[in-house]
Amino acid sequence: MKVGVIGGGQLARMMIPEAIALGIDLKVFAESEGMSAEKSTTVVGDYTNAEQLGWFADGVDVITFDHEHVPITTLQQVEKSGTSVQPPSEALQFAQNKLLMRTRLSEAGLPMPEWEEIKTPDQLGRFISSHGGRVIVKTPIGGYDGKGVRVISDANEVEDWFANIDKLGGSLLAEQLVEFVSEIAVLSARRPSGEWRAWPAVETVQLNGVCSQVIAPAPNVNQRQALEIAERIAAELQVTGVMAVEMFQTRDGELLINELAMRPHNSGHFTIDGSITSQFEQHLRAVLDLPLGLTDLTSEVSVMVNLLGTEKGTDFLENFADTMYRFPEAKIHTYGKSPRAGRKMGHITMVGDDLETVRSRALLAAAVISGS
Amino acid sequence: MKVGVIGGGQLARMMIPEAIALGIDLKVFAESEGMSAEKSTTVVGDYTNAEQLGWFADGVDVITFDHEHVPITTLQQVEKSGTSVQPPSEALQFAQNKLLMRTRLSEAGLPMPEWEEIKTPDQLGRFISSHGGRVIVKTPIGGYDGKGVRVISDANEVEDWFANIDKLGGSLLAEQLVEFVSEIAVLSARRPSGEWRAWPAVETVQLNGVCSQVIAPAPNVNQRQALEIAERIAAELQVTGVMAVEMFQTRDGELLINELAMRPHNSGHFTIDGSITSQFEQHLRAVLDLPLGLTDLTSEVSVMVNLLGTEKGTDFLENFADTMYRFPEAKIHTYGKSPRAGRKMGHITMVGDDLETVRSRALLAAAVISGS
Numbered sequence: 110m111k112v113g114v115i116g117g118g119q120l121a122r123m124m125i126p127e128a129i130a131l132g133i134d135l136k137v138f139a140e141s142e143g144m145s146a147e148k149s150t151t152v153v154g155d156y157t158n159a160e161q162l163g164w165f166a167d168g169v170d171v172i173t174f175d176h177e178h179v180p181i182t183t184l185q186q187v188e189k190s191g192t193s194v195q196p197p198s199e200a201l202q203f204a205q206n207k208l209l210m211r212t213r214l215s216e217a218g219l220p221m222p223e224w225e226e227i228k229t230p231d232q233l234g235r236f237i238s239s240h241g242g243r244v245i246v247k248t249p250i251g252g253y254d255g256k257g258v259r260v261i262s263d264a265n266e267v268e269d270w271f272a273n274i275d276k277l278g279g280s281l282l283a284e285q286l287v288e289f290v291s292e293i294a295v296l297s298a299r300r301p302s303g304e305w306r307a308w309p310a311v312e313t314v315q316l317n318g319v320c321s322q323v324i325a326p327a328p329n330v331n332q333r334q335a336l337e338i339a340e341r342i343a344a345e346l347q348v349t350g351v352m353a354v355e356m357f358q359t360r361d362g363e364l365l366i367n368e369l370a371m372r373p374h375n376s377g378h379f380t381i382d383g384s385i386t387s388q389f390e391q392h393l394r395a396v397l398d399l400p401l402g403l404t405d406l407t408s409e410v411s412v413m414v415n416l417l418g419t420e421k422g423t424d425f426l427e428n429f430a431d432t433m434y435r436f437p438e439a440k441i442h443t444y445g446k447s448p449r450a451g452r453k454m455g456h457i458t459m460v461g462d463d464l465e466t467v468r469s470r471a472l473l474a475a476a477v478i479s480g481s
Numbered sequence: 482m483k484v485g486v487i488g489g490g491q492l493a494r495m496m497i498p499e500a501i502a503l504g505i506d507l508k509v510f511a512e513s514e515g516m517s518a519e520k521s522t523t524v525v526g527d528y529t530n531a532e533q534l535g536w537f538a539d540g541v542d543v544i545t546f547d548h549e550h551v552p553i554t555t556l557q558q559v560e561k562s563g564t565s566v567q568p569p570s571e572a573l574q575f576a577q578n579k580l581l582m583r584t585r586l587s588e589a590g591l592p593m594p595e596w597e598e599i600k601t602p603d604q605l606g607r608f609i610s611s612h613g614g615r616v617i618v619k620t621p622i623g624g625y626d627g628k629g630v631r632v633i634s635d636a637n638e639v640e641d642w643f644a645n646i647d648k649l650g651g652s653l654l655a656e657q658l659v660e661f662v663s664e665i666a667v668l669s670a671r672r673p674s675g676e677w678r679a680w681p682a683v684e685t686v687q688l689n690g691v692c693s694q695v696i697a698p699a700p701n702v703n704q705r706q707a708l709e710i711a712e713r714i715a716a717e718l719q720v721t722g723v724m725a726v727e728m729f730q731t732r733d734g735e736l737l738i739n740e741l742a743m744r745p746h747n748s749g750h751f752t753i754d755g756s757i758t759s760q761f762e763q764h765l766r767a768v769l770d771l772p773l774g775l776t777d778l779t780s781e782v783s784v785m786v787n788l789l790g791t792e793k794g795t796d797f798l799e800n801f802a803d804t805m806y807r808f809p810e811a812k813i814h815t816y817g818k819s820p821r822a823g824r825k826m827g828h829i830t831m832v833g834d835d836l837e838t839v840r841s842r843a844l845l846a847a848a849v850i851s852g853s
Contacts, residue, residue, distance in 0.1 A: 126498030132815035443504035
């Protein structure tokens, strides 16, 4: 069994242990030398180049992804050559293009914030006026971790995007600013033959647009409702592999779909230490169309805290001994990246019975390892 | 942090995922090409050659082991050059040489079967007569998985060993055949600065001298007594890294030390899926003198079943889909070896609340994946 992963970041890196356990040969197509996943068999290339991807695809059973940036037209060329791509371009386009996603999920009647495709500043001005004077504007393609997303109260604030609107696909996406009480994510996996399994919905805590903490399971959410939304999306869009559905929960318990990712996701890192089957193992099983593993949690509660690069460029390894001494229960995961402020360098997961204990210790451990 | 592992088998292989998570650079010194641990940075060489080991040791922070076959004199040369070897030769000699181990542990007053150093067939004959007519004879060095161990009732049955006794170190080891009700193993880890942690004692089930099943925790054993024996051995022998102490439990609950291994051990594979800290992570932490992780079990019970190569050379991958479909809770681990009858090809672990359910399903899953 050979799986080719496009992208050499931490998601590809965390597939390596699972591939080793299952005897899967993992090949990584990385953007550059020395990336997180370099412990696997790695080739370096340009993922927008269909010819290079064709060479990479030769001899693997399936191509899958560490990121969502491969152009759909490039993927279609790879698919035409007969290689299995999971998720297929037909599904992946909805994760790449937020406008397509909103359109498609609206047709399916799924719950979302109010939104509108925006072509001109005037149109955006009207959307702002009719939505409380403050809205979210997104570039349909290319945003992640808060990039390509702005909260604005005047169309001028995305003037640079309008100036380059052709490069951005000709439109922007405006969305109602949802007053939420919590952010929820549902991780699930679906395989080509249709089997679908989800982990319990989790609560995510964002800081400056970047995921900072994940609490599993989410303490206050209608689990059945959250999972039903994810299952409908997976089936409607014929998604394969792991998918993350990020949602807002409003004061009255309504769930509104925010973003989709069709790959393992930061909100599912806790599954490595907190579930029978990790999202990385499940993704490999799903894209190979192997039966999915149990998604039961192994503890009452798991808390994951991201380790972000600090301003002073802390080398987390220096604080390993201290952290391990004070937190023998901490599961430390590093991504092998050189430190840069705000960069996702690793994460810590803790499991246990009592949310407040686990959460406060996980946060403290993250502070100690970050030298703060 | 760079760790060099001598030996490229499944134990080195299972250190790779933990090394990736902790950002440890793992270098493997393998016996040949294409071994289980080849997914790591691997050099191939002769582990009895001190010069080659010296090159390998250059640039790593510590040397440790996947097996116990490196000659002590070779290791002493490596140590003299200033490289940290964990466990050090001073400790490792007791895992390599069963006669030294029996002598040393007898001096320490630890509980063992009756034993005697044997130089001649006559002496062996007398030991047999005075121990019920049936005893165990071992070659002091080089035995594993039932090799170098015979149950005999006549000195003639080891005539070939007497003929080569000089090559075997000049002596054999005779031991009382213990009537045991169960076999127990205690896995623990100790780091150079003295910290020691153990997992709960497990029960091991052997088939033809090879470990077949492990049940964690052992259902009927005095845990405190078992762990105290392991702790005393670790401290007396100044062991570092993971150590397995295999013991017999007699009808009246007495524990008698059978074998020692100073490395991760088959009886501890369940820790990957059944404990907060796996034996492979703990071994890396211990040999680097980093604080040890919690050894709490994450489930009431774990059962590990070895997957042995079949007579017909079954490729377990062929039965993956069936096994995963019927046993979505099974954790499958493969070692990347070509099939050979009786060879340890992988293992399956299951965790749960009820021993009999978990055990019967784990055994059934192992049968399905083995195509039997």
